[in-house]
Amino acid sequence: MNEKLSRLFSPGSVAVIGASNSFDKLGYHVMKSLVGNYRGRIFPVNPKGGKVWDISSYPSLESIPGDVDLAVIAVPAGMVAGTLHACGRKNVSGVVLITAGFKEIEDPGGASLEGEIRDIAGQYGLPIIGPNTFGFVNLSSSVNASFTSEFSRIEKGGVALVSQSGGICHLCGFLAIEQRVAMSKLMSLGNRCNVDFPELLTYLVDHDDSTKVIALYIEGLDEPRKLLDAARALQGRKPIVALKAGKSEKGDSASRFHTGSLAGSHAIWKGALRQAGILEVATAEELLDTAKAIDSCPLPRGGRVAVLSGQAGPGMIASDALEPCGLTLSRFSEETQRRINDLLPPIAIRTNPVDMGPAWYNPRNIIEILRAVLDDEGTDGVIFLAMYASANLRLADGMVEHMKTADPFGKPVIACFTAPPGIWDGPIGALDRKKGIAILPTPERAARAMANLWRVNALVNGKGVKTWDH
């Protein structure tokens, strides 16, 4: 399975079955995603023949000369069974089945059709992503096998997002572009015909070096223990973060037991996810923030945080956000305080949270304050806040300059660089996800992500974190 999945996600050639020149066909959009982006061979398959997206098409899969690693299928549901037989005979490694109209529909015919295609796939040992999926994007090897070409704009990195919903991939994928979350893979498993969460977890943890953290979006599973057992078996290898939809806390009101009446499905999911070593998050935003922080930062050994801010206000709300998520403001050692005092004149608060305002025009001093705090044994991570003002325009570029020669930080630094669009874009891009820094939009989100980094450390190393709840 893993070998086939490797070829499916990094194919040497792709056939698009149902490839089209017509905008209202999904096969058009799959071609758009591949052409000009994918470096392997593309074989459009269309019985009408001629050129599709300026590439000569083939009337059938059989007529393609040479091997096909991946087949992306976007034909009507009724034609899928025959197409899968053709894929099996052609020795295709794997299939993305975009076509919908299977067990997700009300008509029971959909479910029986899905049973039929599962059997055919089993006959040929053919892994299928889908049916009822937008496809997948493998950013590490520039394969966009989806009907949304813009996903190719996501930066290449270590976050793999595996979702039960295509819509959530679109939400998170576009947010990822905007917020510079760098991904290895983005995919919706659709109806999970024969490639489900457990198979993907095993593949991503054991066989995909480009993936550093796995983000899951789960709606509901018939057999959740399979996913949880797989995660538990892989525990401590790569962090897994999950957003679980369906937050009903209602237990079985008919139960004559306290336990039964108290056991809402979400309460059980919550316990089961932690038991499996999966970090549960509450929102899509938190899923991305957390995954990005894990991808970019070392894990903190504790929950003691230094807040360094260019302006007092953002530092105060960051400090306020620490305690509810289980973090505390760290206390600086005498040595650290002396180093800070040497770098900052006594016209602002120099204890934690540090108001770095007086050093605002001196990026070197700012970096030195950051370094002093990170060297302190009593600090596990730093929240760094910089709001643009016309007079500190050169701060961000100055920091980039100083960071070029700096060693990577051994502790997480979560930063907010907030400026009007266009002003600090360059330096923000240069600082983000480098040398232990992750940039997030707000102080509160920075605090939450820091807390989650600490929780991940606890999950990975088996250390208890008392304040687990949000």
Added chain:
Amino acid sequence: MGSLMLSVDAVTFLEKEGFPVLRSLLAATEDEAAARAAEIGFPVTLKLSSPDVIHKTEADGIRVALRDAAEVRQAFREIVGSFTTGNPGKGLDGVMVQEQGSGAEVIVGMLTDAQFGPVLMCGLGGIFVEAMKDVTFRLVPIERRDAREMLEELKGYGALRNPRKGPIDLAEVEDFLLGVSAFLRDHPEVREMDLNPVFISTRGVRICDARIKTG
């Protein structure tokens, strides 16, 4: 449908399975109640035992800290009287006479979920169960780390750890949760279970009341 094991039967069964319980005997009459109480030793608690009553407190079915035979007799009459008036036609097994428990009350329970299978629950017990819903869940079987985290996640964890009456050995409570998990693994016929309350104190862990559904 399977069968339901209640109060004295359930507690006695769990004792045989090796769990620590408060000594409990069933009494059908006032005389029997007084005799059982003397056998157990005062003070004792009397509790309504009926398959139709889940909330004994709400059914006015509990009398605690009874110091002598006269108080036991009085309590027996009150419990039976108020049950008979309030629940015409409902079944009454009798009254449970029980060693007086003390300490913090927790609930440990199990349910069989359609998707997850056997699930273990632990939470703050007694009258707070329904009101606070301060409970945590894990899938059976659990490991020690899970047991510890089930306790740590409770909002009332601080209160469990620092009760005014002296320190509780939480490792013993973890052992108890692990014991329940092992019991459930060995008894797949158990479908649903409430151990409520379970007293935890400096003297250890004691199951006070239980109901078990098998099938």
